[in-house]
Amino acid sequence: xxxxxxxxxxxxxxxxxxxxxxxxxxxxxxxxxxxxxxxxxxxxxxxxxxxxxxxxxxxxxxxxxxxxxxxxxxxxxxxxxxxxxxxxxxxxxxxxxxxxxxxxxxxxxxxxxxxxxxxxxxxxxxxxxxxxxxxxxxxxxxxxxxxxxxxxxxxxxxxxxxxxxxxxxxxxxxxxxxxxxxxxxxxxxxxxxxxxxxxxxxxxxxxxxxxxxxxxxxxxxxxxxxxxxxxxxxxxxxxxxxxxxxxxxxxxxxxxxxxxxxxxxxxxxxxxxxxxxxxxxxxxxxxxxxxxxxxxxxxxxxxxxxxxxxxxxxxxxxxxxxxxxxxxxxxxxxxxxxxxxxxxxxxxxxxxxxxxxxxxxxxxxxxxxxxxxxxxxxxxxxxxxxxxxxxxxxxxxxxxxxxxxxxxxxxxxxxxxxxxxxxxxxxxxxxxxxxxxxxxxxxxxxxxxxxxxxxxxxxxxxxxxxxxxxxxxxxxxx
Numbered sequence: 441x442x443x444x445x446x447x448x449x450x451x452x453x454x455x456x457x458x459x460x461x462x463x464x465x466x467x468x469x470x471x472x473x474x475x476x477x478x479x480x481x482x483x484x485x486x487x488x489x490x491x492x493x494x495x496x497x498x499x500x501x502x503x504x505x506x507x508x509x510x511x512x513x514x515x516x517x518x519x520x521x522x523x524x525x526x527x528x529x530x531x532x533x534x535x536x537x538x539x540x541x542x543x544x545x546x547x548x549x550x551x552x553x554x555x556x557x558x559x560x561x562x563x564x565x566x567x568x569x570x571x572x573x574x575x576x577x578x579x580x581x582x583x584x585x586x587x588x589x590x591x592x593x594x595x596x597x598x599x600x601x602x603x604x605x606x607x608x609x610x611x612x613x614x615x616x617x618x619x620x621x622x623x624x625x626x627x628x629x630x631x632x633x634x635x636x637x638x639x640x641x642x643x644x645x646x647x648x649x650x651x652x653x654x655x656x657x658x659x660x661x662x663x664x665x666x667x668x669x670x671x672x673x674x675x676x677x678x679x680x681x682x683x684x685x686x687x688x689x690x691x692x693x694x695x696x697x698x699x700x701x702x703x704x705x706x707x708x709x710x711x712x713x714x715x716x717x718x719x720x721x722x723x724x725x726x727x728x729x730x731x732x733x734x735x736x737x738x739x740x741x742x743x744x745x746x747x748x749x750x751x752x753x754x755x756x757x758x759x760x761x762x763x764x765x766x767x768x769x770x771x772x773x774x775x776x777x778x779x780x781x782x783x784x785x786x787x788x789x790x791x792x793x794x795x796x797x798x799x800x801x802x803x804x805x806x807x808x809x810x811x812x813x814x815x816x817x818x819x820x821x822x823x824x825x826x827x828x829x830x831x832x833x834x835x836x837x838x839x840x841x842x843x844x845x846x847x848x849x850x851x852x853x854x855x856x857x858x859x860x861x862x863x864x865x866x867x868x869x870x871x872x873x874x875x876x877x878x879x880x881x882x883x884x885x886x887x888x889x890x891x892x893x894x895x896x897x898x899x900x901x902x903x904x905x906x907x908x909x910x911x912x913x914x915x916x917x918x
């Protein structure tokens with residue numbers, strides 16, 4: 441089962457893998473036509489009611505596979521307003537071949553007649569809320585017929601994720617949905633067929649540009665809408681917390697603060713004027729700092745804990761105390777990871793170990809990424825947290841769902857790239873669910889590393905990734 445948002449990502453990932461959307465539309469339309477062949481005898485009359493998006497495009501394709509039927513295609517709107525090139529091309533193909541087509545610019549003019557079958561292809565899985573015009577009037581007209589109604593992907597007016605409908609919705613007898621079942625179809629009183637349309641398994645398994653679709657920003661956005669991150673790090677090391685904080689800013693967080701020992705605060709601040717420091721007493725994280733850090737954490741959307749903290753016994757005990765008391769979302773990295781298996785916490789954790797750190801946590805790994813994926817998923821279920829295990833192929837798992845990331849290169853074995861990843865994950869966890877944040881962070885971090893190598897060769901350093909994160913997250917295709 442797949443949500444509408446994830447389906448859009450998978451479609452885009454399939455395209456990046458070399459399976460064009462036009463090819464998927466051809467397969468989808470063919471699947472709809474096959475369903476009609478099962479439901480109606482040749483020479484039956486079929487009325488196709490098509491919207492101006494790709495859902496309508498699927499039905500325009502279907503019309504070409506119904507040569508033995510009496511087919512009429514009703515386009516809701518003017519052809520020049522069809523939203524995508526591939527749907528527009530399929531409309532042009534019908535017109536050029538002189539199919540029986542009509543454009544409906546006023547919903548009151550929709551004349552379906554008395555068809556044997558109506559194909560509802562007005563709106564697809566990505567549309568929610570009450571139907572507007574002309575779709576609302578068209579849905580009422582469809583429901584008034586005695587025809588067998590076949591919906592493309594989801595009945596128009598029904599939320600594909602919830603099954604809810606606000607106002608009128610098409611009362612379908614049959615639904616042809618694509619690639620995988622949709623959650624909302626369980627609430628629809630219709631026969632549901634899941635049609636395989638040629639999307640590779642890799643489009644779901646591997647991260648890709650489709651995973652970035654969740655990062656859109658509304659025009660009416662305000663300071664703080666995209667999160668505030670607290671980085672708890674430093675002591676033996678000063679660069680690591682600075683790298684993490686700078687990466688969180690570049691990955692979209694509105695504000696990033698660094699809680700670090702006062703003995704190194706000046707050095708951490710020197711890395712960037714954009715960092716806000718919240719020093720605590722001492723030269724390492726210790727028991728006396730637990731309450732002040734928790735007070736700070738309560739005012740942030742996400743905490744990143746671990747970069748540069750070191751492994752002093754007193755520090756690790758303080759990390760345990762913080763995690764046990766914290767109830768929000770935290771990215772745990774570096775030496776802090778080793779305390780996670782023994783900690784009882786209500787916090788939501790994203791753990792970002794490399795394979796050596798994974799073993800220290802009690803997990804197992806393997807050189808084969810497929811076997812490693814199974815081991816990560818199993819260990820994530822045991823921990824009850826999200827794991828992002830770094831490697832040539834990063835593996836992300838939460839005990840159920842999993843994803844594999846293939847971006848990145850051997851140049852990223854240099855120190856500090858994991859600190860950048862932790863910061864990106866912290867920023868993204870402010871706006872995405874933890875598993876999705878981890879997957880997108882891995883993809884973007886690797887993509888930034890690939891861009892750095894393309895520009896400078898394998899002599900990259902971690903700051904090279906930070907400056908490329910915005911492009912890796914928000915600019916175009918690979």
